[in-house]
Each structure stands twice: as C-alpha cells, then as structure tokens.
Amino acid sequence: MSRYTASRNKLARQIGEDLSLKTNALKVGKRVNIRPGQHGAKRRRKLSDFGTQLREKQKIRYIYGITEKQLRKLYEQAASSQLATGSTLISLLERRLDNVVFRLGWAPTRAAARQLVSHHHVLLNGKHHNVSSYLVQTNDTFVLGTTASKIPAIKDMLESDAVQPEWLEKKQVAAKVTRLPVRSDVVEPVAEQLVVEYYSR
Numbered sequence: 001m002s003r004y005t006a007s008r009n010k011l012a013r014q015i016g017e018d019l020s021l022k023t024n025a026l027k028v029g030k031r032v033n034i035r036p037g038q039h040g041a042k043r044r045r046k047l048s049d050f051g052t053q054l055r056e057k058q059k060i061r062y063i064y065g066i067t068e069k070q071l072r073k074l075y076e077q078a079a080s081s082q083l084a085t086g087s088t089l090i091s092l093l094e095r096r097l098d099n100v101v102f103r104l105g106w107a108p109t110r111a112a113a114r115q116l117v118s119h120h121h122v123l124l125n126g127k128h129h130n131v132s133s134y135l136v137q138t139n140d141t142f143v144l145g146t147t148a149s150k151i152p153a154i155k156d157m158l159e160s161d162a163v164q165p166e167w168l169e170k171k172q173v174a175a176k177v178t179r180l181p182v183r184s185d186v187v188e189p190v191a192e193q194l195v196v197e198y199y200s201r
Contacts, residue, residue, distance in 0.1 A: 053198035056191050063188055064093050065110050070133065075199045086192035087183040094181040097124065098132035104175050105162025106144050108153060121148035136177050144173040 047055065061071055078088035093099065098114040101122060107113035116122055117132040123143040124134070148154055158172065165185050169176045183192075 050198075053194045056194040057198045060093070060190055060192070060195055063110075063190070064096065064099060065114065066093075066096075066133075072199065075195070079196075079199075086196045089195065090183055090186055090190070090192050091181050092135060094186060095135040096132065097122070097129070097134040097136060100136055100142070100168065100175075100177070103165050104142070104168060104170050105157055105160065105164065106148075106154060106173075108157060112153070116144075116148055116154075119148075121145040138177055138179055140177045142175045149173055 057071070061068065066074075074092045075085075075089055078085045078092055081088045094103075098110055098117050101107055101113035101116055102110045106122075107116055114132045118130050120128045120130050121144065122129060123145065124136075125141055126143075144154075149158060164170055165181065167177065167179045167181045167185055169178050
C-alpha cells in the first residue's frame with residue numbers, strides 16, 4: 001500500500017488546521033495558518049463549493065491516514081447502507097484497527113498506531129494481527145504485546161490519563177469493543193456531509 005512519507009506539518013498547513021498528525025501541537029500551531037510553498041504566506045483566495053468539499057475530503061484522509069482508494073471504498077460501503085451515509089462513513093473510519101489502537105491511548109498518533117499493528121504488537125481476539133484497515137466488530141478484544149509496552153513512548157502513553165471513548169472498554173494493555181461507534185463519539189471537527197456531496201457529484 002502507498003504510504004505518505006513527507007512532512008505531516010505540510011498537510012496540516014494545507015488544510016489550515018491542526019490535524020493531530022504530530023505530537024508537538026505547539027510547533028504545528030506556529031505555522032498552521034501559513035500554507036506550504038513559496039507563496040504560502042499570501043492571503044488565501046475564497047474557496048468554491050467544490051473546493052470546500054475537496055478540502056474536507058482531504059482533511060478526513062489526512063486525519064485517518066488513508067489513501068483515496070480506501071476512502072472511496074468506505075464511502076461506497078456507507079452509501080449502500082440504509083443508515084445516513086455520512087454518519088456511517090465516520091463510523092467505518094473509527095472502526096479501523098489502527099484508529100482503535102490510537103483511541104485506546106496506546107499510541108501518540110494514528111501513524112504510530114499503524115506501525116504497532118503492522119509490526120504484530122497488537123493481538124486481536126488472541127491472535128497476532130497486522131492489517132491496520134481491519135474493521136473491528138462488537139466484542140472484539142485487543143491486547144498490547146509485552147515488547148510494545150516497554151517502548152518508552154508507548155510506556156508514557158500507558159501511564160497518562162488519555163480520554164477513553166465510550167464504545168471501548170480498556171484495562172491497561174487489554175481492551176474490548178462494547179458497541180460500534182456513532183457520530184457523537186468523534187471529537188474531530190469534520191463535516192462528513194461535504195464528503196458525501198463530493199463523492200455524489
């Protein structure tokens with residue numbers, strides 16, 4: 001799978017918001033309102049309706065760290081559901097295994113969480129699992145490996161008081177999905193309806 005390896009600060013500056021892609025929020029905040037590139041400091045032009053929809057779609061992609069192909073696939077899955085497409089899309093994104101590891105407070109960023117999963121540091125239902133795009137189900141259980149829990153950055157995360165989502169139940173290095181996430185569980189300021197409008201053009 002393709003992977004973005006360039007500066008994540010540039011992505012935040014492109015959108016004009018702190019997308020929690022880096023752990024140093026203070027450093028991001030200093031330049032988040034300056035667009036990347038030679039003319040980034042100049043005033044931004046007003047976006048068209050299409051531009052607004054595109055920016056929101058890119059924003060969701062950057063936040064969850066997924067490719068265009070993955071987001072479109074999730075949109076098509078959400079569109080085929082009988083529930084509201086936008087809310088279903090957000091629920092599907094939240095159910096990704098790398099996002100779950102991040103929400104549990106086992107990693108400082110989703111990129112770090114994805115690395116934990118791909119390196120077999122997370123046991124899913126008692127078995128090693130390295131597919132970060134796996135969509136978790138109710139009653140799925142997770143255990144963080146002993147090796148991972150000794151990594152200094154991860155150890156600090158385990159000792160911190162991270163806010164735990166209501167749809168997840170955690171006891172230190174073990175966790176369980178008690179129910180599927182809903183729109184109200186998401187704290188990031190995303191406008192999923194604009195993404196729906198973008199793909200339904």
